[in-house]
Amino acid sequence: MKYRYNELTKRLLNEGYTAEHYPDYVTIQDWKKDLDNFYGGFSYQPWWIYKQTFRTPCGLQVQGLHAMSSMSFRGLDWTYENDLACIHCPYKRTDCEKRHPYLREGSGVLKDWCNVHLTGEPYSYEGSVEELRKIREDEIHQQKLSFILQKNGRACEKLMRYDPSEDCWKMEYDPADCARFRCSGFCPMKGRELEQKRGNVFYDLKITGRDYSKDGTLFEGERFTRITKGIRALAYPVSLDICKAYSRLCKDEINWRVYNQYHRELFFAEYHSRDFSVEVLNIRAEQRESRDLLQDLEEIRAGITICHASDQEKQEIQEKRERRTRARKIKLKRLEKKILDKGYENLPPHSIDRVHADKWLGEERLKELDRLREQRLREEQDKPVQLSLFGDKE
Known part of the structure; x- marks a missing residue:
């Protein structure tokens, strides 16, 4: 056996079920309908297991729809079928002694995971994990409203995020996000309408x-x-207010983008003494690209090759x-x-x-092609056939 x-499979086999005869709430996911499969034999039907009631070690009920399955950790398969489905602890406790010993030793994303087991009890929303999560969501929403009031309304919901480790809302203003969201209209951060240009x-x-x-x-x-x-830093035009803030606060993002573009050449320049360097100059916010022809001529006289990104784009489009x-x-x-050889009607x-x-x-x-084809066929038919003085040799 592989x-x-x-x-679940062990229990059903002990009850006398086989791969050909089994309850309707289970299935065999293997296409060969063989119990020796990757899933360990039988698997619960999703429509059935999602409606079942599970219970945490501390006595809270939870619906199967909100439990997590199909995890492997410490040599165990944490699945519905092994009665080892998991949920995130609604209390976010990491020191709970009622959890499975392996989960208590876990770290990272597993530090607040809790195992649940299947019960035959009827589900009750009161005192369930779903109710606690709804209460917690309402508390977080109230904290969000309080945070906006503390900022006197100058807080953008698109740039706010909740930090669960510190249990608070934070404002992370980044003009690059405003540009990606294509923000327009009233800006709560500035307290006024964004410039329409x-x-x-x-x-x-x-x-x-x-x-x-x-x-x-x-x-x-x-x-x-x-x-x-x-060179354009943004993929599409946005409000000039956002452009000005981006040019002032997001210089590191432009430098990072350039570094990624030329990382191979810069690597050899740093570690293999290659002569190569790049430098970002003159970051500016404009309604349209401006050109200084006198400066371009001076730089050309100094031996510098000058080209404009817009000209290159036009040339690439033309090519x-x-x-x-x-x-x-x-x-x-x-x-x-092909039409002359075969004819349109023969396609x-x-x-x-x-x-x-x-x-x-x-x-x-x-x-016209049909006439040319007919003319070619007539010419081939009217073409004289050269006769041979000698018969074909067999």
Whole structure:
């Protein structure tokens, strides 16, 4: 036997049930319907176990729907079938001596877990885990309202979080979250409406290093300095108030993003003495990208390569459009050749070629291709056949 039976399977086998005959509240999850399976034999039907009543060691009832199963810890399977389902202690106690000894030794996420066992009792909401959780949720909600009142209403619910370890609400203002949420309208943090004009956060990226691809040539050891200007920090435009706060408070996020982008080059520069460095410059909030042509000319005269991110994006879009156009022409030419060889009416009704022909080629073009095909067939039929003076040798 490859797997060990769970307690449910042992009990049912002792009662005389088999893999072919078993109660309707259990099932065999293995596709072979073999009891020697990963789940330890029989498993409870979800519709049945979720309606059952469980009880904690301290006497609280809890519905099976709110119990956790399918955990393995310390060589035990903490499942419904082994009568070892678990819940989070509603009292958040970590020193309870009534819990299973293995759970008392647990740490991290298991420090407040409690084992429950299945009972045949009718469920009562009063004095249950669900009631205690509802009371606790109401208390946390009241703490939230009190926290907002303490801040005189200047507390944004999107940026608030509850800290269960300290049992209090905290305000973690981060303009990056405001940008991700695309906040607009009234801002409780500022106590006024956000500016309706939208913009973005732009920054320049300066890259300095040595071009190692030229090693072994006359230009070996040549260094370069390149500045890419007008890089967008946000994926989409937001209120200028958010942009200004982001440019002032979220510089570390931009630096972290750049570091992740060039982490390979920076690693070799730090640990293998490679000549490479990046620097974020001129973080600013603007409604649209501004350019200083005089400064660009001065930097170009100083030997610095200057490029703008918006120009690069436009060039990439144009190149992508041209690639698609070339690919479309090639596909169209191949399709027309196939129609000339086989004929439009000979294409399968729902084939991809038939669909593309209906989509890409107009009715006039299809008629023209049909005329060209008929003309080619007539030319082949009218083509003189050269006779041989000698008969075919067998």
